[in-house]
Amino acid sequence: MADEPLVLGIETSCDETGVGIVRGTTLLADAVASSVNDHARFGGVVPEIASRAHLEAMVPTIRRALETAGVKASDLDGIAVTAGPGLAGALLVGVSAAKAYAWALDKPLYGVNHLASHICVDQLEHGRLPEPTMALLVSGGHSSLLLSGDITSDVRPLGATIDDAAGEAFDKVARVLGLGFPGGPVVDRMAREGDGSAIAFPRGLNNAGDPAYDFSFSGLKTAVARWVEAKRRAGEPVPVADVAASFQEAVTDVLTRKAVRACKDNDVDHLMIGGGVAANSRLREMAQQRCDKAGIVLRVPRPGLCTDNGAMVAALGAEMVWRGRTPSSFDLSADSSLPVTETHVPGEHGSFHAHAHEALK
Amino acid sequence: MLLLAFDTATPAVTAAIHDGERVLAESYEVDARRHGELLLPTIAAVLRAAGVDKRELTALAVGVGPGPYTGLRVGLVTAAALGDALGLPVHGVCTLDAIAHQARAEGLAGAFAVATDARRKEVYWASYDADGARTGGPSVDRPAEVEPGARTVGAGALLYGLPAASGPEHVSAGALADFAVRELAAGRELLPNAPLYLRRPDAQVPAGYKAVLPA
Numbered sequence: 001m002a003d004e005p006l007v008l009g010i011e012t013s014c015d016e017t018g019v020g021i022v023r024g025t026t027l028l029a030d031a032v033a034s035s036v037n038d039h040a041r042f043g044g045v046v047p048e049i050a051s052r053a054h055l056e057a058m059v060p061t062i063r064r065a066l067e068t069a070g071v072k073a074s075d076l077d078g079i080a081v082t083a084g085p086g087l088a089g090a091l092l093v094g095v096s097a098a099k100a101y102a103w104a105l106d107k108p109l110y111g112v113n114h115l116a117s118h119i120c121v122d123q124l125e126h127g128r129l130p131e132p133t134m135a136l137l138v139s140g141g142h143s144s145l146l147l148s149g150d151i152t153s154d155v156r157p158l159g160a161t162i163d164d165a166a167g168e169a170f171d172k173v174a175r176v177l178g179l180g181f182p183g184g185p186v187v188d189r190m191a192r193e194g195d196g197s198a199i200a201f202p203r204g205l206n207n208a209g210d211p212a213y214d215f216s217f218s219g220l221k222t223a224v225a226r227w228v229e230a231k232r233r234a235g236e237p238v239p240v241a242d243v244a245a246s247f248q249e250a251v252t253d254v255l256t257r258k259a260v261r262a263c264k265d266n267d268v269d270h271l272m273i274g275g276g277v278a279a280n281s282r283l284r285e286m287a288q289q290r291c292d293k294a295g296i297v298l299r300v301p302r303p304g305l306c307t308d309n310g311a312m313v314a315a316l317g318a319e320m321v322w323r324g325r326t327p328s329s330f331d332l333s334a335d336s337s338l339p340v341t342e343t344h345v346p347g348e349h350g351s352f353h354a355h356a357h358e359a360l361k
Numbered sequence: 362m363l364l365l366a367f368d369t370a371t372p373a374v375t376a377a378i379h380d381g382e383r384v385l386a387e388s389y390e391v392d393a394r395r396h397g398e399l400l401l402p403t404i405a406a407v408l409r410a411a412g413v414d415k416r417e418l419t420a421l422a423v424g425v426g427p428g429p430y431t432g433l434r435v436g437l438v439t440a441a442a443l444g445d446a447l448g449l450p451v452h453g454v455c456t457l458d459a460i461a462h463q464a465r466a467e468g469l470a471g472a473f474a475v476a477t478d479a480r481r482k483e484v485y486w487a488s489y490d491a492d493g494a495r496t497g498g499p500s501v502d503r504p505a506e507v508e509p510g511a512r513t514v515g516a517g518a519l520l521y522g523l524p525a526a527s528g529p530e531h532v533s534a535g536a537l538a539d540f541a542v543r544e545l546a547a548g549r550e551l552l553p554n555a556p557l558y559l560r561r562p563d564a565q566v567p568a569g570y571k572a573v574l575p576a
């Protein structure tokens with residue numbers, strides 16, 4: 001629909017420079033420049049390398065997105081940007097660019113929450129989110145269960161990892177098995193050839209009395225490392241595919257069980273799964289089975305929209321415009337630990353931004 | 362000519378408008394931790410003070426460092442984005458050259474070196490002859506390695522007690538704009554809008570990496 005808001009979104013919270021353009025819930029462009037290969041030999045994301053790459057890629061990626069979408073920057077109804085959480089220096093590059101474009105083009109600026117964006121991106125695939133929606137976000141940086149009544153203003157955390165993020169556990173297990181970085185895709189691939197029930201790895205926080213919606217993957221990661229090491233010391237071959245499959249089975253078992261339980265406990269009949277780990281084939285399969293059994297509708301965006309990208313930021317920005325949320329002011333700061341409850345960072349009433357817009361009339 | 366200049370390579374957040382003859386408006390605020398928050402409002406404020414609409418601008422000049430990276434990138438990405446959105450050329454200026462230009466404008470004569478704080482017990486520095494031409498640097502070194510050390514200016518010089526150290530401590534965008542205007546008028550090329558990092562990135566994956574995206 002032509003009268004739906006046309007919004008450009010910028011995402012630089014980690015190692016992907018993402019710029020997306022959406023009209024309402026329709027994706028028009030999703031340009032990404034990744035520095036993931038520059039980090040591979042360090043086994044994790046190096047913040048300074050990521051920030052340098054964002055600076056180089058920022059404007060070219062914006063131009064590419066505008067070209068792909070076939071729209072002019074002057075046609076935009078708003079510019080959204082990840083204000084946090086994420087790597088401070090990396091966020092700052094995107095926030096600064098967004099401010100400059102918004103100010104130069106006289107467009108409202110929306111500093112939005114990265115986690116809420118991960119949820120909102122599903123609107124580009126499956127239409128408007130039902131309210132409320134239960135969301136399981138799993139990536140190298142987050143593992144959270146969130147309940148959203150209104151993606152622009154009401155996101156409540158139910159549980160989160162108390163140690164490693166799920167994606168981080170994949171990276172560490174991949175390292176133990178000598179499979180390289182990032183670990184998610186390669187463990188998924190190996191696991192397809194293995195037996196998920198071959199080794200009984202522990203499930204964290206899975207006993208009665210444990211927090212119902214929190215996660216723990218540190219013990220699992222250590223158990224895998226110990227098991228592999230013991231094999232090597234005994235001079236026996238390591239059954240890499242079985243280890244990968246059994247580890248993956250333990251992670252997805254806990255994630256899906258707790259997510260379904262959260263839905264049941266809160267009378268929510270929709271579950272969305274987002275974040276890079278949502279690309280995992282076994283997680284998608286197991287979540288579908290368990291949701292079907294529980295009468296819950298599962299919504300998982302395609303893998304390209306699950307990882308960090310600009311489209312998800314644009315999707316939430318468009319929703320902010322649609323619902324008339326207050327724009328951010330031009331003194332918006334990047335907040336590396338922005339709480340998930342802060343879906344966006346509205347400017348104060350009578351802010352600089354408001355004055356600027358007043359002066360332009 | 363209507364040039365908008367700014368710099369975030371030193372603890373100062375500074376912006377200025379220059380019409381080719383003189384500085385029409387300038388803002389200078391020292392707050393090393395808030396470059397990201399302050400820069401855009403500062404730019405908007407100097408335009409208002411100069412009575413210039415952003416659509417009247419003809420060029421941008423930005424300090425490309427050397428300077429602490431996180432703040433430095435705020436200026437560079439802002440310049441790149443404004444240049445793209447407003448259709449303006451972006452001229453890079455070595456931040457140390459702008460400080461030297463200001464020191465000479467304030468009456469410092471003869472050869473001297475400029476040194477700013479590079480943290481980790483090092484300084485970013487460059488040296489200039491009596492005509493103001495750069496003769497050494499920009500480099501990042503321990504303070505004792507700055508040459509010639511007869512006279513020095515900048516926060517790094519003051520911090521480490523380099524010989525005859527004096528201000529200006531940080532860069533001002535008015536001086537940077539004036540330097541850019543004169544160089545362009547003399548037909549000399551300025552720098553591309555690319556950071557003078559001078560150091561390789563710290564290739565450390567932080568131990569607390571998992572904590573960057575809390576619930």
Ligand SMILES: [Zn+2]
Nearest residue numbers: 118139275308
């Ligand atoms: Zn993410």
